[in-house]
Amino acid sequence: MTALFADGVLRGAAAGLLALLAYLFARDWRRTLTARLGALLSIAGIAYLVLPTLSPDQDQAWWRVPIQLMSLSAPGLFWLLAISWFDDEYALRRRDVGVVLTSVALGGIANYAYLVWNVRLLPIGALWRVSAVALIVAGIAVSLRGRGGDLIEARRRVRLTLSLAIGVVILWIVLAELPLNGWPPPLGWRIVNAASLLLLAATLAIGALGWRDPALLAPSAKASHTEPPRSEADDSVLLARLQAEMTRERLYRRDGLTITTVAARLGVPEYRLRRAINQGLGERNFNAYLNGFRLSEVREALADPAQRETPILTIALDAGFGSLAPFGWPRNVPPANIGRPGSSLADRICKFDRLIVKHARRQA
DSSP states (O other): OOHHHHHHHHHHHHHHHHHHHHHHHHTTTTTOHHHHHHHHHHHHHHHHHHGGGSOGGGTTOTTHHHHHHHHHTHHHHHHHHHHHHHOTTOOOOHHHHHHHHHHHHHHHHHHHHHHHHOOOOHHHHHHHHHHHHHHHHHHHHHHHTTGGGBOOHHHHHHHHIIIIIIIHHHHHHHHHTTTOOSSSOOHHHHHHHHHHHHHHHHHHHHHHTTOOOHHHHSOOOOOOTTSOOOOOHHHHHHHHHHHHHHHTSOGGGSTTOOHHHHHHHHTSOHHHHHHHHHHHHOOSBHHHHHHHHHHHHHHHHHHOGGGTTSOHHHHHHHHTOOOSGGGTOOTTSOGGGSSOTTOOHHHHHHHHHHHHHHHHHHHO
16 A cells, blocks of 8 residues: 555545534534534535645646635634633624634735745744644633533533644644645655544544534523522432522632532532533533522612612622623723712613623633
8 A cells, every 4th residue: 555545545534524523513503603613614624634635736726725725714713613612602703703814814825825926925924823823722722711610511521622632633733834845745744644634533523422412512591590490300409409508608609619619518429510500400601600699699789779889899799709800891990980889770780781791701
């Protein structure tokens, strides 16, 4: 078996697995942003697999352009996929799309300047590499951040798979291209590259078997904190105890409260408490669950005439938020100028709600 044949076999196998992943994600295309981004990232991987197989006389073919640009979008799509998958409040923003498109444009200019005119635009190429690495590292950070508060066990595993498998392999591929001198790359490099992508695709394909849970890609309906707990029979007592700790003891006010400490307080395994909150209350993130109680207390305090002169900062700290910094509080505006004592009830609640939305997106 020749090296060229081996490269083709590896790339074909990897492309087939990525096509399967694209199909699995695309089944939920209309339902979730995560599914759309997952499908697009899989297609970007296929595009990257195809590029090294093209002959030099096809470098200037018009149909090569979309394949090239699609492959260049992989780091940005990985970053967006990580955010959308693990931040339940995330909505695609123009700014985020602009960041990804800028990275793709830098890569396209750097690559086609060399392929068409044989000119190396080193500054633009360097910016492209830096942007690609930054997007990948940011995606890995998003995948790992907040794993402790994630209430969906399957998604907790996906966080590790996404960060260690996809992120690390894509990062390695980007860095491995740095010493390349010219295109197409040497056959030995192509075989190692194809083998790495096949390993990645196989890992993701195996992991996809555990991604069939509908709750993994889309939020389930939440139960109100005032409603009686809904769960399996063996978790109903646990949820009742948890509800009592939150509503009577106001456990959510404690600094640095984690699901680990709550499980220890209730004397149950952590995995069981995660399951109970997720399946019984429809919650997907522990911090968001706590914030629901904190928000209820803050709104009650804002509506209390006796606390009309109490600053929002004090109310928020008493409820367990810790500070107003995570809410995106304007640095050049002192707290006294936003929701200041004596402001109307509607004005204070409206301004606090705008802050809590920003906070929830960062904590989910």
